[in-house]
Amino acid sequence: MKVKVHVTLKPGVLDPQGTAIGHALGSLGFAGASNVRQGKYIEFDLAETDPKAARETAKAMCEKLLANTVIENYAIDLA
């Protein structure tokens, strides 16, 4: 089972990299992009066929390592 995890900064946590990307987009002439936030995308194969169990395992992985829940949220997709 393929697990896809998006890790994003929590709302309210300053994202200087996102801000810099926003400025760069503006200077490239892309007007109208605002509130740019940068995150991480992690995917892996999990030897588990039950979606519920896979989600539980992925959640534990996020809580323990993939995300720092002090500053980050995560979203899990299974495929």
Added chain:
Amino acid sequence: MKIAVIVFPGSNCDRDMAVAVEQIAGVKPIMVWHRETELPKLDLAILPGGFSYGDYLRSGAMAAHSPVMREIKARAASGLPVLGICNGFQILTEAGMLPGALMRNRGLKFIHRPVTTRVESSRSIFTSRYQAGQVVTIPIAHADGNYFAATDVLDRIEGQGQVAFRYCDAAGAVTDDSNPNGSARNIAGIFNETKTVLGYMPHPERVIEPLLGGSDGRALFESLIGALS
């Protein structure tokens, strides 16, 4: 006195730390590789600066789950003093041994220069040889030193006297201009609740004698040696 310096792949301040410890404590620390699962009886463990595991995922994230850290965490829970400098501080927050997180500097750049920090409390085994309010000049060298914690956590650690050092100007005033990396409330170093664990972004081991450009870091080691011997 038995002191261990923990060495991770990518640590680069471990030898400076060992020199500082040996010079001030008069005993050679043992260098412990990150794969160790057992430690001898220790009086102090030090997590040095560097780029453990290449800062993969997040600074300190991989090191926080290395075999040796399980043991360090267990020992710290029963009172072993632990000092984390720079990457060591990042590892301590990632391991959940200190509250909060260290994020990318607000200016996005790696910063390496001497900064002034104010000693917030001299009532700890790490800071007893400083005066509260004293301004010390110690270099920083980091890209991820921007301390963050939720407002309620910040209020709690302030209330419990867990803020050890704050970035300040030469006169000791805590200002935004003197905050090099955007840290919440100018926090440069924090204790755990029992004040037996300290995480500090600047590098005291680099300023232990005038020949190195300063000796303001020396009192931190002298405090520890005094308290532990």
